[in-house]
Amino acid sequence: MALEKYREKRSAERTPEPFGSTSRGSVLRGGGMFVVQKHSARRLHYDFRLEMEAVLRSWAIPKGPSLNPGDKRLAVMVEDHPLEYGDFEGLIPEGNYGAGAVIVWDRGEYRVIDPPGADAAECVRAGKLDIEMHGFKLRGAFTLVRMASRNKRRAPEEKEQWLLIKKRDEFTSDADLTEKHPRSVLSGLTLEELRESSHTSTTVARDLEKAGAPPLNAALEPGSFPLNLAKLREDPFDGEDWLFELKYDGVRALALRDGTQVRLFGRNKREITQRYPEVALALTALPFDRFALDGEIVVPDENGRPSFQMLQRRINLADGREIARLSLALPVNYWVFDLLGFDGFDLRSLPLKTRKEFLARLIRGEGPVRYCDHVLERGRDFFKAAAAAGLEGIVAKRRQSPYRGTRNDDWIKIKCPQTRPFVIGGWTRPA
Secondary structure, eight states, X not given: OTTHHHHHTOOTTTOOSOOOOOOOOOSSTTEEEEEEXXXXXXXXXXXXXXXXXXXXXXXXXXXXXXXXXXXXXXXXXXXXXXXXXXXXXXXXXXXXXXXXXXXXXXXXXXXXXXTBTXXXXXXXXXXXXXXXXXXXXXXXXXXXXXXXXXXXXXXXXXXXEEEEEEOSSTTXXXXXXXXXXXXXXXXXXXXXXXXXXXXXXXHHHHHHHHTTOOBOOSOSSGGGSOOOEEEEOSSOOOOTTEEXXXXXXXXXXXXXXXXXXXXXXXXXXXXXXXXXXXXXXXXXXXXXXXEEXXXXXXXXXXXXXXXXXXXXXXXXXXXXXXXXXXXXXXOOEEEEEEEEEETTEEOTTSOHHHHHHHHHHHOOOSSSEEEOOOEESXXXXXXXXXXXXXXXXXXXXXXXXXXXXXXXXXXXXXXXXXXXXXXXXXXXXXX
């Protein structure tokens, strides 16, 4: 019954939107998933959705969320949406309700904070919900409060009007969040790029053919893509033939997509897809049907630095409900640093600089999947900056090198020394 209004407005045969099959409750006590979708319908707006009572309770925010407590954002309550809608990106065809482009602008977990652990749906029915959000863009405490109706008796078709207000905390900001961060946290696309996404794959494939990439004859299996490994060196260096990347303290991962199937494999070639559903979801949202990526899965700490200690909570999980909970409460980032295959082309024989140029055209997200940028030539300065930031180290790579799939001198890892002052003390029994 909760989705009756949603389904009345839509036709399953005419729109790609999900119609709802999940019947599970929230995976988080006193909260759940939140998602914000940027929607270019008749008017551009942001759909703010909170998981509760096995649906996404939804509000339309014309100007989008703000991190400025002075901005009281109007939020018009609309019909409940199915939980699966939180993963939806795409084009709603003309002639359908809400026709236009939709991207997942932000997603994450929320928790009720006043009173802590209270039932979110009961708070909504009471007209005031105080929550804390942990997303890629929205963070910190917010209040969602219902405005009094101008009419003493609200007409059945009259929509409830609410206000979404940021509370003052360390995440408060005067910056225009919607203008500063226009991209999807899944596909990495803007609304405009989503409309043109069908041409992107064709353009990239055409340019790969011009670059001389050979056909990708290997099956999209982990055994067909042995990983390149780095040799260890103690001292940083400069070099015009080199580029330098951060060394991430995480889990190496090969990502393969063939059609709608996305799989992740560890360095030992064992599949780890189920452990990191947020990465698989983001890779599925990319508008490309076939690729092979090399990268590192990490968990960022509160300062954005990779934390292997925090990642250990995710590495050996097997319980599906706990994995789903932590994919929101402790999401990982998949930093992609190499493109091994795309469409029908094998990029491994191309120079690294060329592979990264193509990779930067495909990966542009601010969510779970991110492009690993680099510094040219200035390895010593880059190493000093990494050490000062408390990072694990850097990786030097020859710009003209192919991807050999072995441990070789094309990749050199240089670790930052981890030193702290300490005291060695002792005592002897008195004579």
